Structures are given as structure tokens and as C-alpha cells.
């Protein structure tokens with residue numbers, strides 16, 4: 001059997017959340033998507049995600065929401081993240097941090113392990129090694145899942161590729177998030193893992209990573225805390241559609257999508 005998994009890149013604003021509410025279920029139907037993962041760490045604009053936005057994205061058609069370096073900045077969402085098993089934060093945070101770093105979900109009768117991990121290179125906070133943390137999860141959950149996918153939230157392209165190759169053949173799909181710019185390297189690695197360095201973003205286009213250029217440029221130029229606001233272009237969702245073969249336990253395709 002083939003399972004079709006949609007992954008949507010970092011939601012950058014409430015506008016991105018509304019876009020998913022208006023379009024995600026239709027995209028899922030048209031493309032026979034069995035399961036959808038959305039990275040929601042910036043859904044409240046720039047920093048973090050509120051409980052209400054997580055609920056809106058789940059209702060919009062996200063089966064799992066993944067996070068990243070901004071996820072744990074919003075203290076008000078901690079109790080919700082503890083309760084909601086399908087809203088993740090990176091698994092390599094210390095173990096006593098609220099929330100969950102992975103989930104096992106039923107997809108067409110198969111147990112899909114969804115892991116969220118964060119890189120350590122040019123990104124803060126610097127968490128535990130993603131290699132070690134993910135290895136531990138695979139060992140702990142051995143026999144309790146059929147297929148696995150991972151959102152690897154990281155800045156450095158080399159680190160993302162290294163994680164992709166490290167888990168080639170062990171995790172059927174490793175896709176990168178965080179940089180908001182989709183990369184052109186989607187491929188199948190030698191042992192059958194679908195890989196892409198970054199799947200892009202979901203939010204207003206025409207700016208810098210979803211933000212109005214002026215504030216970002218001034219912040220970069222002056223090193224002062226100029227405020228960010230959402231860009232003013234058309235809202236788009238970018239990501240990848242991954243097809244997994246449940247018998248061979250490999251990915252058979254990975255294609256960029258946008259709507």
C-alpha cells in the first residue's frame with residue numbers, strides 16, 4: 001500500500017493559519033493526502049504559537065503540528081502542549097520540559113512515528129544532540145511503529161543533510177524546516193529515505209521569510225530591535241508531498257507542492 005503524507009513548512013502568521021483553514025482540506029481531498037504535518041512554531045507571527053492557533057490548524061486539516069526554536073517561548077501554551085499529544089516540540093529539549101517530541105499516529109491502519117528534532121548549528125537554544133535523541137526514540141519505540149518521518153528544524157544545510165543520511169533507511173522521510181526558503185534538493189537517499197533540506201513556509205509572500213522587509217533590513221543593518229510585521233503579498237503554503245510504500249518500508253517519491 002502507498003501512504004501519501006503532506007508536510008507544510010513553517011506557518012509564519014495568523015494569515016498563514018487562515019490560509020490553511022480555507023484551503024488545506026480541499027488540497028488534501030484533491031491530492032488524496034492520508035496524513036498532514038504542519039510546522040506551526042511561528043503561527044502567532046514571529047515568535048511561537050498560541051493554543052488557539054494550534055487548535056485552528058488541527059481543525060484545518062493538520063494531523064500533527066511540529067515546532068522548533070520558538071515553540072517554547074510561549075509559556076501559556078505549555079499545559080495545552082502537555083495534554084495534546086499531536087502538537088510537538090523538538091525531542092532534544094531536556095526531558096522535563098513540557099510537551100512531547102514525537103507521536104505515534106494511526107494512518108490507514110499503519111502506525112506512523114512522527115518525530116520533531118532541532119539542529120545545533122547556528123541556532124538557539126542549543127539542545128542535546130539530535131542524532132542521539134532520535135536514536136533513543138527509535139530504540140524506545142522499536143516494535144511500536146511501522147513507518148517513521150521526521151521534521152528536522154535546523155539552520156545549517158550541512159547539518160540537515162548529515163541528519164538525513166544518518167537516518168537513511170531508518171526513518172522513511174526526513175524534511176527540513178526553519179529557514180522558510182524551499183530548497184531544490186528533494187530526493188530519495190540511497191536506503192530509501194525521502195529527503196529535502198527545507199520545505200518552505202506558509203504565510204505572506206513578497207517579504208523576508210514572511211515578514212515586511214523594512215523591519216528585517218533595519219534590524220540587520222542597525223542591530224536594533226525594529227518590530228516585525230507580516231509581509232503584504234499573497235498568502236501561500238509551501239511543502240512537500242511524500243509517498244511511502246508500506247510493504248518495502250521506503251519512500252517512493254517526494255515532490256514540492258504549493259497552494
Ligand SMILES: [Fe+2]
Nearest residue numbers: 068069070178
Ligand atoms: Fe524556527
